[in-house]
Amino acid sequence: MTDPALSELTPEQAQMAARVRRMMLIAGLTTGLGIAAVFVAIGYRLFRSEGSAPAADVTATLPRGARIVSTGIAGDRLLVTLEVGGATEIRAFDARSLKPAGRLRFAAEP
Numbered sequence: 560m561t562d563p564a565l566s567e568l569t570p571e572q573a574q575m576a577a578r579v580r581r582m583m584l585i586a587g588l589t590t591g592l593g594i595a596a597v598f599v600a601i602g603y604r605l606f607r608s609e610g611s612a613p614a615a616d617v618t619a620t621l622p623r624g625a626r627i628v629s630t631g632i633a634g635d636r637l638l639v640t641l642e643v644g645g646a647t648e649i650r651a652f653d654a655r656s657l658k659p660a661g662r663l664r665f666a667a668e669p
Contacts, residue, residue: 617657619650636660 568576628640637652651660
């Protein structure tokens with residue numbers, strides 16, 4: 560069967576085998592932690608996402624004589640720059656619901 564003389568390890572070989580086992584354990588734990596982190600990130604994204612909102616038809620009224628100068632997006636806000644009677648105004652809307660979120664008016668100092 561097996562020769563007992565060959566199955567016995569020398570102290571140096573036993574020490575090397577212990578080091579290899581320890582390194583394999585560290586590598587296995589590191590890999591397991593990495594895989595767990597990926598699953599946690601995927602789960603977080605799945606359960607945290609609000610999904611896509613249905614398209615909304617919204618009509619925003621502008622003051623008479625107002626002119627849209629530019630539009631843009633900043634984070635989760637839709638920004639519309641208006642020129643109203645010579646003054647500049649920025650209106651912010653929530654990008655998901657399109658509800659007004661704020662207004663910033665610019666006026667020249669007298």
